[in-house]
Amino acid sequence: MSTDTAPQKEEYLPEKHPEVELAEKLDEAENSPIEAVRMAVPVTDDPLLPVITFRFWVLGFLFTAIGATITQYNFFRTTYSSYSIFFVNLATYYLGKGMARILPKFKVTLFGQEMSLNPGPFNIKEHAAIGIAVNSGASAAYAVDILAATDLFLDYRVSAIGGILMIITTQCLGYGMAGLLRKYIVYPAEMVWWQNLVQVSFYGTLHNTDEYKRIRLVRGWTRMKFFWVVCGITFLYQFIPQWMFPLLMYVDWLCWIQPFNRNFWALFSSAQGGGIMSLSFDWTSIQGQSMYYPLYAQLCTYGGMIFNYWILLPIFWFNNILGTRVIGRPLSPRLFFPNGTMFNYKDFSTPDHNLDVERYDALGVKVAMAPMYALGFFCSFLALTACCSHISFFHGRKIVTTMRAAMSNKEEDIHTKMMKIYPEVPQWWYAVFYVVMAGLSIFVVEYYNLQLPWWGLLLALFMGFVLTLPIGIMNAVTGYGPGLSVISELICGYMLPGRPIANMVFKCYGEMAMYQCNLLLQDLKLGHYMKIPPRNLVAAQLWGSLVGAIFNWVTQIVIIDSQREILAGKKTDKNGFWTGNRAQNFWGSGLIYGALGPARMFSTEGKYGWVYYGFLVGLIIPAIQWALSKKFPKIKWHLFNVTLIANGMAKFPNGFTLGILPSLIVAVIFQGYIARYKKDWWSRYTFILATAMDTGAAFTGLFLFLFFAGGVSEKLVVGFPSWWGNHYTEEGTNAPYLFVNRCGASSGWTNPKGWTVFNPAPETGN
Template sequence: MSSIKEETPAEKFTDDTAEKPLDIDEEEENSPIEAVRMAVPITDDPTLPVITFRFWLLGAIFTAIGAVITQYNFFRTTYSSYSIFFVNLSSFYLGKLMARFLPTFKVTLFGQEMSLNPGPFNIKEHAAIGITCNAGAAAAYAVDILATTDLFLNYRISAIGGILMIITTQCVGYGMAGLMRKYVVYPAEMVWWQNLIQVSFYNTMHNTDDYKKVRLIFGWTRMKFFWIVCAITFFYQFIPQWMFPLLMYFDWVCWIKPFDRNIWAIFSSAQGGGAFALSFDWTSIQGQSMYYPLYSQLCTYLGMIFNYWILVPIFWLNNIWGTRVFGRPLTPRLFFPNGTIFDYKDFRTPDHSLDVERYDALGVKVTMAPMYALGFFMAFTALTSCISHIGFFHGRKIIRTFRAVLANKEEDVHTRMMKAYPEVPHWWYAVFYVVMAGLSIFCVEYYKLQLPWWGLIVALVLGFVLTLPIGIMNAVTGYGPGLSVISELICGYMLPGKPIANMVFKCYGEMAMYQCNLLLQDLKLGHYMKIAPRALLAAQLWGSLVGAIFNWVTQHVIINNQRDLLDGTRPDKNGLWTGNRVANFWGSGLIYGALGPARMFSTEGKYGWVYYGFLVGLILPAIQWGLSKKFPKIKWRLFNVTLIANGMSKFPNAFTLGILPSLIVAVIFQGYLARYKKDWWNRYTFILAAAMDTGAAFTGLFLFLFLAGGVSENLRVEFPSWWGNHYTEAGDNFPYGFVNRCGAPHSSKPAGWTNFNPAPPDSAY
């Protein structure tokens, strides 16, 4: 760590607005990318300190908060994201406050002597805190494995093993990112469009007086506006989340015929298709609806609406492939043909593998709900259509860029500016990759995770080989495919009957690529912000370490307190702790791991057609491209097959909740305000989205800790029963969770009505 101090000496600190202008030739050259020229200045002050006491403290605090919030939301029905704009705003003012009041004496931290207060809080220090949060303030993918093995197999990996698994899956991508940065970070053509808004945000806050002078409604500063909106959202969220859950699942169509099973299956957003359902819970809408590109949102929602509002009713009403046998149209569970739920615990060996002899002796095949199978079809379509779409519509550009990189043509101006700082040697990254791979092998072998060492190597090789083309796609186009489906498919054929092995293989294969792309994106952000490479590496590692610890602690506390709700032993009274994402991950583990794709998608079975999704994904963009040549006036590329297919494959990641209100918000903000009220949109949108997301996230965390028994069972408080959260005789108040709750909580049941069986046999229909 001593080398970090040499490149950012605090003793040479100047004012945080000081800039070192380039010479005239460099100013005239700038970047060949117009958007980069507009957003990224070609100025730098190499004397600004980055790795400071304020960085270590604020980076740890905001990463810990983000890791807790996002991991907590992973287990919830609705999901509220952790806004990087909240981090940027809050850390900016806290950093300024620390610069004003902290003493200047020196301390030794991580072997590095530094001043508690090296001077004004500067832009590089600020950006490094954001990069730390980007690296660690997320729900770790490895927690999926820890949660599913704990909840569904009663196999709990130790604290050391769990944290080690999280760290290795999060950090194995570092070595890959470092080795690939020459091709995916340094070239000017590798824009990484997601970074430009953050670069503009940092420069607006630090390098101009406009940010300080701008006044919003009632003359409020941006920060005052942020905290007032955040507080209002925080208190408002108690209404749909605790006092009035009917507002969360506002399935108004269900009120027309409250005891009709078909109405419930089609219009309930809790267990059905959710057609025309509303929600007044902000966590089901989220701030991204305000600023994500309208065409991408429209394509995604088009896929969701077609799937849930059109296909679900068709499949359900016509009982296609026995849809009604499974009790509800959307479920990640596996069933026997008569609708009885398949319990894997009855068919496993002591090492949690499938007992093949016992399973085959049944003489019947376990199956899944048709809409779940369709989700896999669309996931395959999304994967190959992404490759096909980028190949047809962006292929020439990517090839030109890649050839320019390989030919080592003239360097980008920003790359030349970064030569002022000591580089991270390639061998550092190579050694780090080998160490992380070795610890990963130790983890899967020592904790008996079914995946042999050679299987883990295959997963890592898969991620390594595909990261470069996917990284280029992300850098040039802004999006790229994931590897989760193809990873579990490959492992399913390699190691059938091994559900844990399949989940671990998918985690390491997917995360090696996914995390590497995130790190490459942050490397490019540091490139734009002129953060020294070694300081940047320290920021990323610090975030990953802090995030891993708090990810593990959060999932451990939640599972201990909500186990019976998450594993399905007891239904949640208000539908907030359904654990649907955990169930989805386990469902995929059973399909691809325990039973294997050869059984589940065999040509003799009824779901052999799923593999045609690969072919459909390849063909449709080719047709689009041909039409774009025939009818060039139509913007065919905006009808993105990948986004539409991705929308259709969303379930069962969450309930069909928030589709219509999110679409309404997107149309208002992106369709109207962004076009016709551009000044208002620029002034309010991002800060409004950040404030509402932050307030909603803190409400959920507060409810868990202090009203749902998260801290202590003595703090478990239920809001009194009334018509907005009516408790049934069974003690639940989950609106529309079952057909007898569909819109009429106080109505008497019609004559002859019996309680709904969630998995009735065929004869029931």
């Protein structure tokens, strides 16, 4: 694909370039009708700034590779530390400036393009293109859920070519869709994409003013010095809870009152129970987003989690609702027989991994799931319809007005007019790209025996394509929109029962086609605001996606090979750092919706038919709120967001309820107090502090894996000596405790005080 670069600055003539004159005339004539856009996005442009440069290729590759590795590594961890785009933008700014000073100016040929190693000053468009490339690829690819689940629980590993192709196709299908829909979701002024305004302001602050450079923080430090000092301190500190003193990661202080009491274990253990009032001093269980996400959103989300795990879980446990005590593990994505024995899917599957229906039906009993897991499905259904209902009632009129304005296209947005000076990407390019990606997707599912027929894949893609337009408009206008994973697995479960892999693949392609398309549309709008030439913008997105896919695949292979028994649930990590809980959760859904099928699991005659009422409840509650807002307009009813509350309840932690209370404490301090009463301090320090701490914590985890946990070599396994802060025995367990959090007893240990000892069976089922 063409990646045309603009002429260099040295080529300016004394008279103004005609394209610059056009931009200035447009600037004088009009501005955006949206006030927030007018404040954040300038209507000026320099069409001569180079975008796809040697610096772009190098920095885009480096930070995408680092980001894809870190986020994929975190996918298998108990706690998750994000890879901040703020850190990327800050670091690439200074590295880009440095490269502009030291690189020679001779020309090289890269990817068929001749370019100068140093085309001049590091500019704002080049910088934004790097950020867009990183944002496109520095994530944990959804397709890895499938690859990890089949590898860990079915002993079926897709080859390197198949795995990388699956990641690339799921990540890139959205490009064709985004291109075909950009006329409706990118070009109109009403399609704001609010998330982009922060980045536009940040790029502008860095490149267009000296204010950012003049600001001094504590002790007169620059922002960059402050960032690296805090990052370094966090990096060193994280060795304490993650290696030397893991008890600090799970401070289940209420559990210590009676550590071998089964009820205390179920309610207060954050390792396998409700984690009521538990603390954590591991930053990865708190995360920087607690410092700057809107307080109402965090209160809704954490309120949902507290209601689920601190209130409903004790009710379920003490009343043995749906066999909670018989199953024994309150929070588990696994399936069980009614007597609490673990269900092993391999015992009831055919050689091609389908369900052996005759053997399963011969049992005469129905497999059960942990009741809190079933409640999570109810909340997922509720969140989906509540999102649509909430947006319809509270934002419906605005969305309809916006859609009419966008479809009529009577008056073009000023930014759309300014972008007309650049060569557009033809619609047929996007169409051809989409067809090629769809064809590769069919090849992957057919050639690698992923149980999903070609027509099933096309149905998933069709569903994603049709729903992308309304969901994209919701995202552009309101800032959030529903996902498709629940609906995808439900449809495929009824359509292709007995095929767990097919269900996971259908969900992945249906969900990711829509999700990735929305992410790419958001980046297209960012490029629109930054005046990045469309062909350069697509090149940046593709570069990030391709680099990220390769590093996603390599990282998951390395981690699975080094931690297989722990990730598959056959062995417990004595520190509690490795769980593979996201892969286990994905596989659990694959069994419920795919292997057994919703017709079996959620039948009206069974235990779980009630989960479908989540759809109805989600539709009704926002309608009631809207009616109350008319009756009592002084109350901000829309802030009691049912979607966020239900999402919090649906955040099934797979046995690790970490970080609820400490994250809530940090949110209240920073958003409830500092942001209100110390606004200057908050605006000066919060984002850079959060980013520095997240970055330092992420690098600690990666360092420990590579050099202390055998990531580079099995010979590089360095455990911290046993002491009461980790309490290892010679066998490598935490005996006499079940886990490092000092809650519960290990199998075979005799309790000298006569307390009730709970010895749950190891989770070896699939």
